[in-house]
Amino acid sequence: xxRTPGGRFAVGLLALLGMVRLADAQTIIVDTADDVVDFGxxxxxxxxxxxxGKVSLPEAGLASDNxxxxxxxxxxxxxxxxxxxxxxxxxxxxxxxxxxxxFDTAILDARTQTAFTGETNPDGGGEVVIxxxxxxxxxxxxxxxxxxxxxxxLSGGSGNVIQGNTKTGVEVxxxxxxxxxxxxxxxxxxxGFIQIDRASxxxxxxxxxxxxxxxxxxxxxxxxxxxxxxxxxPAERNHITGLGTLNSEGIPGGFAVQLFDSIGTVLENNWIGxxxxxxxxxxxxxxxxxLFDGExxxxxxRDNRIAGILALAVPQHGQxxxxxxxxxxxxxxxxxxxxxxxxxxxxxxxxLLGSVTGINTTNYYLGPVQDVVIGGSVAGEGNxxxxxxxxxxxxxxxxxxxxxxxxxxxxxGGLGIDLITSGFLTGVTPNDPGDADDGGNGLxxxxxxxxxxxxxxxxxxxxxxxxxxxxxxxxxxxxxxxxDPSGFGEGTTFLGSAVVSTDPSGLAVFGVTLPVAAPAGGSxxxxxxxxxxxxxxxxxxxxxxxxxLPLAVDPLVxxxxxxxxxxxxxxxxxxxxxxxxxxxxxxPCPAILGGQCLGLRRxxxxxxxxxxxxxxxxxxxxTVPANARLATVHFQCVIxxxxxxxxxxxxxxxxxxxxx
Ligand SMILES: [Ca+2]
Ligand SMILES: [Ca+2]
Ligand SMILES: [Ca+2]
Ligand SMILES: [Ca+2]
Numbered sequence: 001x002x003r004t005p006g007g008r009f010a011v012g013l014l015a016l017l018g019m020v021r022l023a024d025a026q027t028i029i030v031d032t033a034d035d036v037v038d039f040g041x042x043x044x045x046x047x048x049x050x051x052x053g054k055v056s057l058p059e060a061g062l063a064s065d066n067x068x069x070x071x072x073x074x075x076x077x078x079x080x081x082x083x084x085x086x087x088x089x090x091x092x093x094x095x096x097x098x099x100x101x102x103f104d105t106a107i108l109d110a111r112t113q114t115a116f117t118g119e120t121n122p123d124g125g126g127e128v129v130i131x132x133x134x135x136x137x138x139x140x141x142x143x144x145x146x147x148x149x150x151x152x153x154l155s156g157g158s159g160n161v162i163q164g165n166t167k168t169g170v171e172v173x174x175x176x177x178x179x180x181x182x183x184x185x186x187x188x189x190x191x192g193f194i195q196i197d198r199a200s201x202x203x204x205x206x207x208x209x210x211x212x213x214x215x216x217x218x219x220x221x222x223x224x225x226x227x228x229x230x231x232x233x234p235a236e237r238n239h240i241t242g243l244g245t246l247n248s249e250g251i252p253g254g255f256a257v258q259l260f261d262s263i264g265t266v267l268e269n270n271w272i273g274x275x276x277x278x279x280x281x282x283x284x285x286x287x288x289x290x291l292f293d294g295e296x297x298x299x300x301x302r303d304n305r306i307a308g309i310l311a312l313a314v315p316q317h318g319q320x321x322x323x324x325x326x327x328x329x330x331x332x333x334x335x336x337x338x339x340x341x342x343x344x345x346x347x348x349x350x351x352l353l354g355s356v357t358g359i360n361t362t363n364y365y366l367g368p369v370q371d372v373v374i375g376g377s378v379a380g381e382g383n384x385x386x387x388x389x390x391x392x393x394x395x396x397x398x399x400x401x402x403x404x405x406x407x408x409x410x411x412x413g414g415l416g417i418d419l420i421t422s423g424f425l426t427g428v429t430p431n432d433p434g435d436a437d438d439g440g441n442g443l444x445x446x447x448x449x450x451x452x453x454x455x456x457x458x459x460x461x462x463x464x465x466x467x468x469x470x471x472x473x474x475x476x477x478x479x480x481x482x483x484d485p486s487g488f489g490e491g492t493t494f495l496g497s498a499v500v501s502t503d504p505s506g507l508a509v510f511g512v513t514l515p516v517a518a519p520a521g522g523s524x525x526x527x528x529x530x531x532x533x534x535x536x537x538x539x540x541x542x543x544x545x546x547x548x549l550p551l552a553v554d555p556l557v558x559x560x561x562x563x564x565x566x567x568x569x570x571x572x573x574x575x576x577x578x579x580x581x582x583x584x585x586x587x588p589c590p591a592i593l594g595g596q597c598l599g600l601r602r603x604x605x606x607x608x609x610x611x612x613x614x615x616x617x618x619x620x621x622x623t624v625p626a627n628a629r630l631a632t633v634h635f636q637c638v639i640x641x642x643x644x645x646x647x648x649x650x651x652x653x654x655x656x657x658x659x660x
Contacts, residue, residue: 027072028060029112033081035096042066057094057130065104070141073102074112075128079120088129090120091148099132105139105157111146111164121148125166125191136160154178154199167191172199174222181207183235193243200225208239208276210283216261218295226264229257230304237269239276244285244311252285252311252323260294260331267301271347273326274308278347281308289326289355292369298335301327303380305342307353310389322389325360332366338374344387344412351387351411358385358412359393361402361440368398371534375407382406382494390414392490395440397422401534402441404527405497409490409539410480416490417527417538419443428488429538434506435467441535446488447475447510447526449543451597452518453652454550459495459518460599460652461543462511462586465528469506472531474499479518480525483542489525491539499531509586511599513653518545549575549651551637556658559626565619566637566651569612573639577607577620580634584653592640592648599653600636607635624658632657 028045032054039050039059044067049055055063057073064071077092084093092113094100102108110128121127126148136142138156146164154160154175162170162180169192172178176199181188188206195213196202204212204227216224230238244254256272259265273289274282289306292299306326314320326343329336344354359374374393375382385392385407392409395402397420409416419429419440431445444467451462461477475498478491496514518524523542529535549569554562564577580587580600587598598604610618618637637651 026067026069027074028055028063030055030057030060030073030075030094031077032056033077033083033092033094035094037062039063045071057096057100061100061102061106064102064106070105070107072107072109074109076116077113077128079117084131088149090122091127091129093129093131095131099134100130101135101137102139102142103137105142106136107143107145108134108136108147109143109145110148114146123148123166125149126164162189163187165189165192169193169195171195171197172202173197175199175202177201179203179205181205181238183231183233188238196224196227198222198224200227202227203231204229204238205231205236206238208241210241210243211256211258212238212240213258214260214262214265215258216263218261224262224265227262228266228268230266230268230270232269232303234269237271239274240270240272241275241282242273242286242289242309243283244287246285246314250314250316252287252313254283254286255288255291256282256286256309257290259290259292259296259299261296262299263297265296265299267299268303270304272304272306274305274346274353278305278307281310281353285311287311287324288328290328292329292331292333292336294331295366296331296333296336296369299337301336301338301341303340305345305347307342307344307346309355310353322356324355325357326355327359328362329359329369329372330362332369334370336369336372338372338383339376339381341383343383343385345384354387354389354412356389357391357394358388361394361396361399363396363398368396368400370401372399372402373405373534374402375405377406377497382408384408385416386411388412391418391426392416393418394426395419397424397439399440400442402536403529403534404536405474405476405529406494408492408494410492412490415484415486415488415538417536419538428486431466433466441537442530442533444528444530444535444537446537446540447528449524449526449540451599451650452524452543452545453599453650454518454520454545457517457552458513458515458652458654459524459545460511460513460584461524461526462597462599463526464510464586465500465502465508467502467506467508467528467530469502469504472499472501473508474529474531475510475512476527476529477512477514478525478527478539479522479545480542481519481522483523487541489523489539489542491525491527495524511585511653513584513655520545546650549637549639549649551635551651551654553635553654553656556624556628556633556656558624558628558658558660561621561623563619563621564607564635564637565617566612567617569616569618569639571612571614571616573612573616573618574609575612575618575620576609576638576640578604578636578638579607580604581631582634584634584655593638593650596648596650598636598638598650600634628658630658630660
C-alpha cells in the first residue's frame, strides 16, 4: 500500500513540469510546403532537416513522434512556396499525402506563420491550411492553434486544447477533458463545426460555428457524457448559427445543435440559430435549433437565446409552408431541464425571430422522453417563449409529465401551450368532466377562472378546477395585456401560484390573493399542473381584470383607529364593507350581485357603509375594541346596482390580523 501519496504526487508533478519546460524549449519549424521526407538517423529533432536543408510537415511529425517530450510544430513557409492560391489566397497550403498524424503529444501552432509573414488571409483567418485530415492520436495535453480551413481530429487521449482556428472542422472522438475554444479573445474557433463523438467531459467555449453535435453510442456502452457547451459568463458563449439543406423535393432540414445518445450535456448561455449579432436567422434552411435524437439523459439547457429557426419549404407540387422549431425534443431518454432561455426573441428581446413552434416534443420510433421540465420556481428559471407562428410549447400525444412552470409565454400566433390529443388534434382541447381523457400531458384540464379583482397591490382570482379526485394541483396565474383570438390565453407575466386539492368528486374551488397587481384592462389566465405526474394543462380561458374596487385596510391594533379605504367608485356611491371570520374563498353568489360571487366564506357580516367622495374614494373608520379577539379577519366591499352602475361591483379581498 502506498503510504506516501503526497510524495509520489510531488515527483509526478516535477516530472510534468520538466516535460513542460522541454516543450517550451523545443520548437520544430516547418519551412517548406513540400511533403518530402529526406532525413535519416533516428528521425528525431536532432536529425532535422536532412539533405534538402528544409523541414517538411511530415518530417516535423516524425521528429515530434520520435523525440521524447512535447514539441511545438511551428511554421515559417516562405510565400514563394505558397501553392493553390486560387483556392486559398494569402495562405500557406500544406497537402501531406494521406493526411497528417501525430501520435506523440504535440502542439501545432499556425500562429507562428502569421508572425512570420503577417496577416495575409483576405478572409481574416489563419495563414496555414492543412488540406488533408489532421489527427492528434492519443495526445495528452496537445494543442492546435490558428489554422484555417483545416480538419482537426482528436482521437483518443485527453486534455488537449483547440483554439483560434477559422473555418475549421473539429472532431473529438473517444477523447476526453478537451477544451475547444476558450473564454479569452481569440481563443474561440470560428466558422466551422464541432463534433463530440463518443467522448466525455469536453468543454466547448467561445466559438462561432455553424453546428455542434454531441454524439454517443449508448447501445455500445459509449455515451457522450458530461460535455459542456458554453458556460455562465457571456465570454463563454458559443454562437451556433445553424445549417440546413434543401432536398430535391424542396423540403428543408438541418440543425444548429444535435444531441444523440448523450448523458449530462449542459448547454448554457449560447446563442443558437441566429447570426452572431443575434438579429437575424443564421441559416435559411435550419429546421431545429436544438435537436434531441437517439437516447439522451439529464440534459440541461440554461440561459440560452434560441431563435431564428424558420425555414420555408417549397415543394415542387404543392404550396410552400414554414417549418422549424427552436427545440425539438424527440427520441427517448429522460431528464430535460429547460430554464432561463429566451426562445424566439432577438438580441434586443423583441419576439421577431420565432419558429413555427418554440418547444416541440415529437413522437418518434422510440418512446417519448420522460421528465421534461420547462421553467422553474426560482427567479431566472422561467423561459420567455414568444413570437412563434403557431405554438409556444407543443406537447405530443405520447408525452406525459411535461412540467411547464413560471414561464413568460406570449405573442405566439396560436396557443401558448398546446396539448395534442390522441387523435392528433391541435388547438384548444376543452375540459372533460372528471378529466379522464388521454393525450399529451393526459390532456390535463385547465382551471376555470370566475373572478379577477385587482388592487394596486394585489390580485384576487377565484374559480374552480375539475380534474381527478383527491389529488393536488399547482395552479399558476399569469397576466397579459390582452387575450388570444381563441379566447384562451398565453401568459406574459407570471403572477404567482397556489396548490389546491380536489375533493372526491374531482372539484377544487379556489380563491387566491396574490401580492402583485395585474395590469388593469388586461386579462388573467391560469394553468394547472398535477403535482404527482407533472402534467401541465393548456392555458385557461382569459378572464378580464375587473375594474374592481381596490380595498386597503390599515393595521388592526387593539384600541387604535383603523381606516378601510376603497377607491375607484363613482362619487356618491354607497359602499358596503363586509367581513368574514372564516376565510376567503368561493363565497355565496346572491342574485343581487348579478352572477358574481363574493370572495368571503359564510357567514358574512356587514361591518358598515360609507359614501364615496367626489374622487370616488369611500372610507369607513373604526376603532378596534381594546378587548378584540386576536383573530384574522377577512374583508371585502361591494357596491350594489344603482345610479351610474349597471351591475354590482366587488372589491378584492383583504385578510388582516388583529394584534395587541
Ligand atoms: Ca528535409
Ligand atoms: Ca515528442
Ligand atoms: Ca390542444
Ligand atoms: Ca382533460
